[in-house]
Amino acid sequence: MGPGFWLITAILALLSVGAAAFWIIVPLPMGVEQAADTAVPTDILFKVLAVIGSALFIYVFGYIVYFAIVFRRPKNAPANTIGVQIHDAPVLEFWWTVIPAVIVLGLAIASVQLLNKIYYTAGDVLTMEAIGYQFGFQFRYPKLANPVSEMHIPVDTPVTVHVTARDVIHGFWIPEIRVKQDMVPGLINTVRFTPTKIGVYPIICTSYCGIAHGGMHSAVHIDSQQDFAKWFAAQQGGTAAAGGGSAAGAAIALSAGSVSAGQALFGQKCSACHSVGPFTQKIVGPGLGHIFDDPDHPKLVNGTAPSPQDIAMILKNGYQGDLGVMPSSQVNQISNTDIANLVAYLVSLSKK
Amino acid sequence: MAVVSTTTTTVAPHAVLDHIHPEPTSFVRRYIFSIDHKVIGIQYMITGLLFFVLAGLLAELIRIQLLHNDARFMSPEVYNGVYTMHGSAMVWMVIIPLVTGGFGNFVMPLQIGARDVAFPWLNLASFWMFPIAGVLLFGAFLVGAPDAGWTEYPPVSLQGPVGTNYWCVAIFLIGISSTLTGINFIVTILKMRAPGMTLTRMPLFVWAQLSTAALSMIATTALAAALLALFLERVFGIPFYDPTKGGSPILWQHMFWFYSHPAVYIMILPAFGIISEVLPTFARKPIFGYKMIAFSSVAIALVGFMVWAHHMFTSGLAPWLQLPFMILTMIVAIPTGIKIFSWMATLWGGSIELTPAMLFAIGFLITFTFGGITGVFLAAIPVDLHAHGTYFVVGHFHYVLYGGSVFGIFAGLYYWWPKITGRMMNERVGLWHFWLTFISFNCTFLPMHWLGLQGMPRRVATYLDSHDAVFWNQVASISSFVLAASTLLLFGNMAWSFYKGKRAGANPWGARTLEWMISSPPPYYNYKRVPAVLATPYDFGNPLPYIGLDSPEGTLPTPQLTAPPAPAPR
Ligand SMILES: [Cu+2]
Numbered sequence: 045m046g047p048g049f050w051l052i053t054a055i056l057a058l059l060s061v062g063a064a065a066f067w068i069i070v071p072l073p074m075g076v077e078q079a080a081d082t083a084v085p086t087d088i089l090f091k092v093l094a095v096i097g098s099a100l101f102i103y104v105f106g107y108i109v110y111f112a113i114v115f116r117r118p119k120n121a122p123a124n125t126i127g128v129q130i131h132d133a134p135v136l137e138f139w140w141t142v143i144p145a146v147i148v149l150g151l152a153i154a155s156v157q158l159l160n161k162i163y164y165t166a167g168d169v170l171t172m173e174a175i176g177y178q179f180g181f182q183f184r185y186p187k188l189a190n191p192v193s194e195m196h197i198p199v200d201t202p203v204t205v206h207v208t209a210r211d212v213i214h215g216f217w218i219p220e221i222r223v224k225q226d227m228v229p230g231l232i233n234t235v236r237f238t239p240t241k242i243g244v245y246p247i248i249c250t251s252y253c254g255i256a257h258g259g260m261h262s263a264v265h266i267d268s269q270q271d272f273a274k275w276f277a278a279q280q281g282g283t284a285a286a287g288g289g290s291a292a293g294a295a296i297a298l299s300a301g302s303v304s305a306g307q308a309l310f311g312q313k314c315s316a317c318h319s320v321g322p323f324t325q326k327i328v329g330p331g332l333g334h335i336f337d338d339p340d341h342p343k344l345v346n347g348t349a350p351s352p353q354d355i356a357m358i359l360k361n362g363y364q365g366d367l368g369v370m371p372s373s374q375v376n377q378i379s380n381t382d383i384a385n386l387v388a389y390l391v392s393l394s395k396k
Numbered sequence: 397m398a399v400v401s402t403t404t405t406t407v408a409p410h411a412v413l414d415h416i417h418p419e420p421t422s423f424v425r426r427y428i429f430s431i432d433h434k435v436i437g438i439q440y441m442i443t444g445l446l447f448f449v450l451a452g453l454l455a456e457l458i459r460i461q462l463l464h465n466d467a468r469f470m471s472p473e474v475y476n477g478v479y480t481m482h483g484s485a486m487v488w489m490v491i492i493p494l495v496t497g498g499f500g501n502f503v504m505p506l507q508i509g510a511r512d513v514a515f516p517w518l519n520l521a522s523f524w525m526f527p528i529a530g531v532l533l534f535g536a537f538l539v540g541a542p543d544a545g546w547t548e549y550p551p552v553s554l555q556g557p558v559g560t561n562y563w564c565v566a567i568f569l570i571g572i573s574s575t576l577t578g579i580n581f582i583v584t585i586l587k588m589r590a591p592g593m594t595l596t597r598m599p600l601f602v603w604a605q606l607s608t609a610a611l612s613m614i615a616t617t618a619l620a621a622a623l624l625a626l627f628l629e630r631v632f633g634i635p636f637y638d639p640t641k642g643g644s645p646i647l648w649q650h651m652f653w654f655y656s657h658p659a660v661y662i663m664i665l666p667a668f669g670i671i672s673e674v675l676p677t678f679a680r681k682p683i684f685g686y687k688m689i690a691f692s693s694v695a696i697a698l699v700g701f702m703v704w705a706h707h708m709f710t711s712g713l714a715p716w717l718q719l720p721f722m723i724l725t726m727i728v729a730i731p732t733g734i735k736i737f738s739w740m741a742t743l744w745g746g747s748i749e750l751t752p753a754m755l756f757a758i759g760f761l762i763t764f765t766f767g768g769i770t771g772v773f774l775a776a777i778p779v780d781l782h783a784h785g786t787y788f789v790v791g792h793f794h795y796v797l798y799g800g801s802v803f804g805i806f807a808g809l810y811y812w813w814p815k816i817t818g819r820m821m822n823e824r825v826g827l828w829h830f831w832l833t834f835i836s837f838n839c840t841f842l843p844m845h846w847l848g849l850q851g852m853p854r855r856v857a858t859y860l861d862s863h864d865a866v867f868w869n870q871v872a873s874i875s876s877f878v879l880a881a882s883t884l885l886l887f888g889n890m891a892w893s894f895y896k897g898k899r900a901g902a903n904p905w906g907a908r909t910l911e912w913m914i915s916s917p918p919p920y921y922n923y924k925r926v927p928a929v930l931a932t933p934y935d936f937g938n939p940l941p942y943i944g945l946d947s948p949e950g951t952l953p954t955p956q957l958t959a960p961p962a963p964a965p966r
Contacts, residue, residue: 046744046745074782074846074849074850075846075849075850075863076849076850076851076863085778086778086779086781086782089776089778089779090773090779093772093773093776093779097769097770097772097773100765100769101765101766101769104736104740104761104762104765105762105765107740107744108740108743108758108761108762111740111743111744111746111748112743112748112750112758115679115743115744115745115746115747115748116748116749116750117680117747117748117749121747123749123906124680124906125680125747126680126681126747126936126937127679127680127681127745127746127747127748127936128681128744128745128746129681129682129935129936129937130681130682130684130745131682131684131685131686132684132685132686132687132688133684133741136741137685137688137734137737137738140733140734140737141730141733141734144729144730144733145730148726148727148729148730148772151726151772151776152722152723152726155722155776155777155778156719156722158778159715159718159719159777159778162778162781163715211551212550212551212552212555213549213551213552213645215710215785215853217782217785217786217853219782219849219850219851222778222781222782223781223782224710224781224782224784224785225710225712225781226710226711226712228639228645228646228711228712229551229639229640229645230639230640230644230645231639231646231712232712233710233711233712246851246860246862248851248853248860249853250710250784250785250786250853250854251549251785252476252543252544252545252549252552252854252855253552254543254552254555255472255473255476255543256472257472257476257855257856257857258472258853258855258856258857258858258859259858261860
């Protein structure tokens with residue numbers, strides 16, 4: 045087999061065992077915290093793959109280097125010195141087909157098993173929605189009227205997240221939870237997991253989504269049950285005001301609104317989506333010319349009666365309903381003063 | 397050991413082909429619009445290497461940007477264009493044209509004893525689509541380069557700059573070129589082999605080209621359809637992919653990957669072929685398991701058609717639908733493993749000469765194996781749900797495409813350079829090139845694996861600095877600068893050799909496939925008399941299996957039957 049073949053084989057075996065031991069012992073094979081139940085099977089599978097892969101690589105690498113050294117043609121040998129003229133070795137070939145086939149089959153079976161755990165893990169105690177847009181994430185919770193820009197989930201609670209997108213495909217990835225689904229506009233994909241470790245972890249977009257793709261991340265807060273309850277109550281209490289994750293509370297002072305300033309701003313920020321005709325004269329959103337005096341639409345799209353303050357809240361927090369998405373003030377980049385001006389303008393429209 | 401197989405003694409050289417056409421004399425017909433497969437092959441190589449330099453420079457721009465996690469070296473717009481063009485150009489303007497149009501054209505007809513490909517004019521047309529497509533693609537930089545990556549997923553690619561339209565047209569064009577080349581090669585290989593060259597006596601490079609040609613011919617049509625639809629949607633607003641108008645973004649992914657997964661085999665199978673020629677020559681041994689290597693090429697090509705959705709495990713396919721794709725993907729590892737083991741066994745007991753070509757072939761075995769193993773990681777859906785869309789994937793495919801295809805191209809260049817130019821490259825510079833490339837390649841792409849696993853997504857101009865991401869990116873970037881510099885050694889070597897290199901003679905390596913039996917560079921007509929073939933080319937212990945060959949004097953290697961260095965296994 046060549047000088048020292050068995051010695052080399054033994055050394056490679058030792059190295060493989062060493063590598064295997066390393067992968068088995070190391071607690072976090074990918075170097076990433078485990079913050080949910082789904083991380084565990086993934087890491088186990090990763091370890092299995094790493095053990096097999098390392099051994100395979102060590103042997104291939106080791107033998108190739110060894111062969112290249114010991115079977116090197118001596119410097120003084122003539123150039124047409126030939127090697128061993130062997131064409132095949134059926135027994136050998138049989139085994140190096142069958143053994144990998146068995147390994148691959150084993151891996152496939154293991155993956156299917158673990159996949160069951162990941163895809164069909166318990167969920168549904170908290171069911172929520174994550175929405176990707178250019179360039180951020182929004183989250184909707186049951187019993188919260190408005191989407192929020194922070195994701196909070198209670199520890200040790202099975203969570204189901206339905207992910208989708210508003211504009212283009214985004215990725216929803218939380219490395220510490222080891223799950224990822226694409227957020228595809230018009231489709232709803234689902235991830236289920238049970239968070240197990242309190243902390244704040246990044247949510248990262250993994251599908252190119254436009255200029256600012258690299259900056260598209262958010263955070264998931266895995267809270268204790270109490271903290272989550274507190275946070276959620278605050279959101280509910282302040283539904284009217286606290287959406288979009290902005291500072292909760294106070295109504296916006298509208299008295300100083302200027303109609304002319306509002307009109308100018310409307311032309312810049314709103315007219316792409318809204319006409320000043322009746323409700324039915326739609327562009328992207330409804331016409332806004334008669335919000336206060338349209339008998340066919342006595343209520344605003346979010347169900348509240350049209351009052352200047354309620355309209356201001358829609359402008360502040362945005363709203364997503366059957367018609368589509370009304371962006372929040374953060375997205376529209378308008379200040380509270382701007383809102384006051386816009387509302388004054390809208391009020392003036394209805395009076396005509 | 398039987399000298400020649402017994403059934404072949406009746407085969408005679410093909411008499412009809414003794415008629416020789418004169419070589420065209422005008423410069424244009426000879427070097428620009430030539431229909432000679434060798435000239436076309438060289439044209440492909442020159443154009444491909446030119447784009448390799450351009451696309452490589454783009455890669456260095458990417459690496460400069462990523463030296464820092466919040467870099468302002470390029471604006472995000474520019475950066476997105478740069479990485480998109482890097483990927484698109486490397487796949488379609490560099491690797492595919494080089495391994496099929498370049499090496500395929502130059503080497504394959506010579507290896508089967510043909511005087512040209514079956515359809516020389518078609519070949520000319522295929523070639524000229526390539527530089528036109530390349531200019532169109534790079535022209536996109538002038539109007540706003542496409543920005544959504546080489547995969548151009550809609551809907552975001554529907555929003556992309558005007559250059560995205562150029563991209564569609566350019567890729568469409570190169571796709572047609574590649575389909576036509578596929579057809580041309582299939583007919584050539586099936587119909588124009590020298591008498592006596594049965595399928596199982598073909599050099600393995602020819603087997604690889606045959607499998608590749610079948611892939612190009614069939615798969616590329618799906619790409620063409622997908623591109624056409626994208627173009628129509630972008631330019632005329634016909635909704636194929638936009639979900640708000642009833643289109644399906646997932647449709648693009650299916651069509652794109654139905655082509656692009658086979659495309660990775662279009663890129664790697666010819667490299668396999670190159671390795672299968674280089675290894676036996678420099679080990680002075682028959683290739684181990686000839687039939688299994690040929691068979692596994694075909695098997696990979698076949699199964700390669702049924703694994704495309706492994707790129708879409710996070711796209712929302714039904715779980716039951718994902719399973720067959722995972723299992724079939726893993727199954728590809730089996731024929732690939734057969735090849736790797738057979739090549740290792742070819743080294744065993746050899747009389748090995750570590751020329752630059754051989755070193756790149758050996759380097760290929762190591763890096764490609766690594767990339768193959770991480771491929772199995774990605775095939776396992778639970779791991780893919782974590783690693784998809786991250787730098788782990790970027791690391792993986794650079795191991796198979798750079799450490800595989802490009803190392804194969806380097807090996808092929810060193811190997812066939814004397815045949816193409818008639819001159820030798822400087823061996824010492826070649827060795828430096830190999831070692832610098834091998835080391836800097838690994839330092840560039842290895843860290844990407846953990847960068848990805850620990851949270852760095854691909855296609856980003858800025859990234860979070862967690863888990864020492866900045867440090868490892870700097871390691872990768874600095875190594876990539878060395879990698880680029882090491883490639884200059886190759887180009888310098890080629891330029892030097894072209895003017896000053898030692899004359900090569902017909903067969904400087906003592907190889908046994910047919911192309912080495914004629915002078916270097918080969919004459920216009922290749923074979924004055926087409927030889928008859930009596931056996932596979934790799935039996936270094938036997939006399940050459942060709943009859944009726946006008947051998948240039950003093951070049952045919954007479955095997956020196958020394959005792960083998962080691963006993964046979966078992
Ligand atoms: Cu693939």
